[in-house]
Amino acid sequence: MTKINGKRGASDILHSTIAFIFILLLFTFGMWYYIYQQKSGASVWEDYYAKQLTIVMNSARPGDIIVLDVHKATEIAQKASVSFESIFLISDQETCVRLSQGRKTCYSFFNRVDAEIELRTGVPGNVIEIKVLEEKE
Amino acid sequence: MNRKAAAGDQTISFAWIFMLFFIAIMLVGGVVLFFGSDIDIRGIESAQMSNKVKDCIISGKIDMKNKLELEEIEKKCGIDEKVLTDYFLLSISKEEEQLIKIKDATSCDFKGTEDNPYYPRCRDDSFIFNGESYSIKVGSHQFSRRGLG
Numbered sequence: 001m002t003k004i005n006g007k008r009g010a011s012d013i014l015h016s017t018i019a020f021i022f023i024l025l026l027f028t029f030g031m032w033y034y035i036y037q038q039k040s041g042a043s044v045w046e047d048y049y050a051k052q053l054t055i056v057m058n059s060a061r062p063g064d065i066i067v068l069d070v071h072k073a074t075e076i077a078q079k080a081s082v083s084f085e086s087i088f089l090i091s092d093q094e095t096c097v098r099l100s101q102g103r104k105t106c107y108s109f110f111n112r113v114d115a116e117i118e119l120r121t122g123v124p125g126n127v128i129e130i131k132v133l134e135e136k137e
Numbered sequence: 138m139n140r141k142a143a144a145g146d147q148t149i150s151f152a153w154i155f156m157l158f159f160i161a162i163m164l165v166g167g168v169v170l171f172f173g174s175d176i177d178i179r180g181i182e183s184a185q186m187s188n189k190v191k192d193c194i195i196s197g198k199i200d201m202k203n204k205l206e207l208e209e210i211e212k213k214c215g216i217d218e219k220v221l222t223d224y225f226l227l228s229i230s231k232e233e234e235q236l237i238k239i240k241d242a243t244s245c246d247f248k249g250t251e252d253n254p255y256y257p258r259c260r261d262d263s264f265i266f267n268g269e270s271y272s273i274k275v276g277s278h279q280f281s282r283r284g285l286g
Contacts, residue, residue, distance in 0.1 A: 016150070027157045031164060044172045047281050051178045058185040093217045096286070104286040108279060110186060110220040112211070135215075 037100065040076050046097040046105035049073050053088070053095035056130065057109040064132040071125035073099060088128055090115045179258035179277035186225060187260045187275045189216060194229075195266055205229060205237035224279035226257055230272040242274045 037043060049070065056066055070088070076099045077087050089096040089104075093112075098104040114133040119126065193199055193214035200209075211218040221227065221239060228235060228242035245259035257276035264271055 020150070020153070023154065023157070027161070031161060034165070034168075038168050038172070041172060043283060046283070047175055050281055051176055055178060055181055055185070058182060058189075093220050098286065102285055103283060105281050105283045107281045108217075108220045108224060110182070110216050110225070111189070112215040112217050 037103075040079055040100070042076055042080060042100040043103075043105065045073060045076055046099050046103075049088070049097040049099075050095050050105045050107040053090065053097070053130075054107045054109045057090065057095060057113065057115065057132075058111045060111060060113055060115070060130075060132040062113055062132055062134045064130075066130040066132065067127050068130070069125055070119070070128050073097070074119075074121070074126040076100075084119050084121075087119070088117050090117060090130070175281070177254075177258065179279060180260065182279070183225075183258055183260040183275045183277045186216070186221075186227070186277070187262045187273050189214060190227075190229065190273050190275070191262060191264065191271075194271060201231055201236065201269075201271075203236075207237070207239070210237070224277060226259070226274070226276035226278070228272075228274040232269055242276055245274055245276045 052068070056068070060066065073087055074084060077084065080100045082098055082101060086098055089098075091114075093110070094106045094108050096104045096106040112135045114135050116131045116133065118129045118131075120129060190210075193210075194201060198213040199205065207218050207222070210216050210221070225239065226242040226245065227237065227239040229237050242259070245257060245261070247256070250256045255278070257278040259274065259276035262273045262275075
């Protein structure tokens with residue numbers, strides 16, 4: 001049996017217990033946050049759509065109209081209460097996709113063009129229509 | 138608490154923290170195994186860039202008689218200068234003479250490091266136009282960026 005030398009020993013045990021509890025809480029919160037972020041696969045799908053849009057934008061020419069199926073993205077965004085208008089953003093040579101609150105994934109494209117995005121629902125799935133424009137100077 | 142007990146207590150703490158790290162690594166490993174690794178499009182964008190430069194040369198938009206400037210590539214070929222310098226390696230040569238070099242594209246030739254995910258994915262193209270041979274070497278080292286927003 002451990003012998004505790006007076007008040008100092010008791011205080012040491014208290015401090016180490018508090019430190020352990022703090023580390024445990026930090027760990028639990030970190031793991032919970034990580035799993036919460038991953039459970040919908042939001043980061044994976046953000047990465048997928050950002051890269052797909054980049055490939056499209058790199059080979060696009062002004063005047064092109066490109067339609068992409070984004071049904072999966074809208075499903076994930078709806079579950080995460082992200083408004084449909086803020087899912088896809090193409091500006092400043094970057095394609096950004098947001099499928100979770102407060103986080104987004106971006107990827108740069110080298111082709112100097114601009115684009116306007118319009119989300120159309122129920123055609124029969126959800127799609128985005130990208131109108132490729134001349135770059136604004 | 139006596140010294141032996143304190144040493145034992147520290148050993149247990151170490152094992153306990155190690156166990157937390159082990160659980161974290163297993164959990165992250167499980168997620169990575171389930172979702173797979175990131176999709177890699179660096180090879181595709183290198184090919185796209187190479188084709189864009191090739192089209193630009195063949196259509197005569199840039200003057201291939203002199204050394205090339207970045208500004209010329211941006212304005213005449215429609216390739217963004219910032220994206221090019223931030224995420225790409227590029228080398229254009231005509232008849233063995235290097236006309237432009239953005240970063241050191243020779244790193245594309247280090248075959249031994251191809252398995253390294255941080256190694257750029259490259260594309261080599263050679264063609265003959267108007268009786269002169271051209272060589273384009275493009276590499277991409279871009280990764281997607283996830284952040285607040």
